[in-house]
Amino acid sequence: MSKIRVVHYINQFYAQIGGEEKADIKPELREGVVGPGTAFQAAFGDEAEIVATVICGDSYFSENTKVAQPEIIEMVKSCKPDLFIAGPAFNAGRYGLACATISNAVKEELGIPVLTGMYEENPGADMFKDKIYIVATKNSAAGMRDAVKKMAPLALKLAKGEAIGASAEEGYIPNGVRKNFFEKKRGSERAVEMLLAKLAGKPFVTEYPMPAFDRVAPNPAVKDLAHATVALVTSGGIVPKGNPDHIESSSASKYGEYSIEGVQELTSEGWETAHGGYDPVYANENPNRVLPVDVMRDLEKEGKIGKLYPYFYTTVGNGTAVKNAVGFASEFAQKLKKDQVDAVVLTST
């Protein structure tokens, strides 16, 4: 196998051109290794070769991104690399942002694997950690050896298209993608250690940071319910008997749309639940306990609501990825909107 061709991006400082006073230099392409590239080249050994280095001033890049970016992309492209690495930028804000921005652009436009590295609090990390792999480094150039030790093997893995492990194993900043791996110690032992640290007021790292949830503003109330079309939706897994669409009992990958036109109530002969997360006996005995078709029909007859929408939407909430559920709902919500449904009653178990 031929050597992996690598292009490396660094700033004016690491190219030993100068400090802040030289931060406005324009992009420049040099053959071979410059500055920290030497350490990377040593770590790559015979597997990869840094064929060229792009140098750009931090101020120039941040003030002229629109011009600098395509220019750098062209330079990189001309070298026909298999891999692009940038930095590491440690805690340098503009440099970090430049490394992350240009890496992401190279990935998107040239379609080759990219890798950069920086301190976790670098603004570049926060903005791009979900888009590209960014190795977590120390907050100053004193961490260069450590950074190269983590970045070089990950870069090679990326270039070879190998499977990338969890962030804790590979050293990249967590990117919101949860990935399994085997720890050295079992969970209970890790829990006891974490508790001892917490009790002693020492730092500890949670294995799962709690998410922040977005909010949607409430829609205005329904003005005239007596003439409104109301739809039923459920995550309780009510389906026609036999589960014709094979909605999974857990971790559902699909939802069902079923007609209840003319159905006065849900009978145990005709309907059941596909949900695997709760005792199904009660729902199977009387599916109205989950999807209240009987009561809705009564209210329709009495004129309390205008009309019950002739279809209902259903899925299994059990262990189903929130992302899947969001996908289902945004799809059928559009249908409901198109059919001028005025309100939705969503039931969950």
Added chain:
Amino acid sequence: MKLTVGYIDIHDIQFSNESKVENGVLYVNPEDIKALASEDENFASVSVDIARPGESVRITPVKDVIEPRVKVEGPGGVFPGVISKVDTVGSGKTHVLRGSAVVTAGPIVGFQEGIIDMSGEGAKYTPFSKTNNLVIVCETKDGLEKHVREESIRMLGLKAAAFLGELGRNVTPDEEKVYETLTTKEGMEKYPNLPRVGYVQMLQSQGLMHDTYVYGVDAKKTLSTIINPTEVMDGAIVSGNCVSACDKNTTYHHQNNPVIHDLFEQHGKTLNFCAMLITNENVYLADKQRSSDWTAKMCKFLSLDGIVLTQEGFGNPDTDLIMNCKKIEEQGVKTVIVTDEYAGRDGTSQSLADADVRADAVVTGGNANEVITLPKLDKVIGTLAYVDQIAGGFENNTQEDGSIVVELQAITGATNEMGFNCLSAR
């Protein structure tokens, strides 16, 4: 309370004319197990098989796993209130056939049982690929209600484990370990400078067939309470669960609760392991509120400095977990939770159904939605008829070459929330 546990290491299981333990080998006469089954008229047929570590064997649908133990000294017997009479266990001496297990298999609900592979990719994820398993495949009579079938199979597994445990009564253990808990006053006097640490265990109690039994009492009908960790080693807590296989606690998990063991490991050194509390995960919101109020109240009452909180199952129990954590933290008791995740097959979804900023110290048993491919194995104990409906399975998940694609969810014990395994996620 002081319990000496004598571990008898079992390296192999073999069928024999006589059931006995000799030189680290567990010999089982299958007729003895069938005789136990014949006490219950609900069984249509029962077959007994053996699965050893490394063999090309798949066991499915798995209901429960139980470790054979016997009480050789002290009050009571194993599985008090269920197999033995009600009496406070947890003191004296208990023998364990370490390295062996009884696995009960057979369809009950279909989609709520699990898979144990003894070799290949799947074996890495289940702890029961490392035990010498006596597998009891149960077929119950037609027309029985599911919960009746569940009870029959549950009881047969426990009876069989008690029967096998009895074979170790007069065997000299390979290792002995002493576990001792002190009273509140004794502990305070003996370890005045160590943090007072407790363990709060949440028990699955979501209803019919999603139950856990404590001294024979259905946990959903209980208030949060205190139990001695050594009582649990004698089988005071028994699984009656049919839920996703990956994060339900089998009876084996309860008998070998890793949090108890790891807290004992530090007891008297870095912490004072004062108390174990058990609480439930019921389906009514009022129950969730009451039970979590109660645990928080007891943590405060016991003057605990910190606790480890473990969950069982997922979905709405995530709320019990968060409620417990939040309320216990509000009492000034530092909390670490052990859970697992449902982050979607691609790992990009939100992992828990509920969340709170106070849950700032979390240990995870991994993402149960992550997909793995189980190779075709030479022998199946039980039946593959359910692998597409099992929680974690999906339509047409058996490939042309006989391999099966499942989420980890389907693997017994894969993402255990007591922290039994090394699997984690980031």
Added chain:
Amino acid sequence: MVKEIERAGIPVVHICTVTPISMTVGANRIVPAIAIPHPLGNPALSHDEEKALRRHIVEKALKALQTEVTEQTIFE
């Protein structure tokens, strides 16, 4: 799901047992249900009593839909 329906511009009421989860995920109109395996029923009641109970919950949900809210609200 509830948020996606709201996002599409349709007022939605969430009937669920575990209202804290509903609060966490961000439903705006929430009506408590009976229990997880039977959110809109209670097997301990007679058929008619149970249906009346179900109707009561559904009516509460419809009332919620007709009520203007500015923040997440549980209609007890």
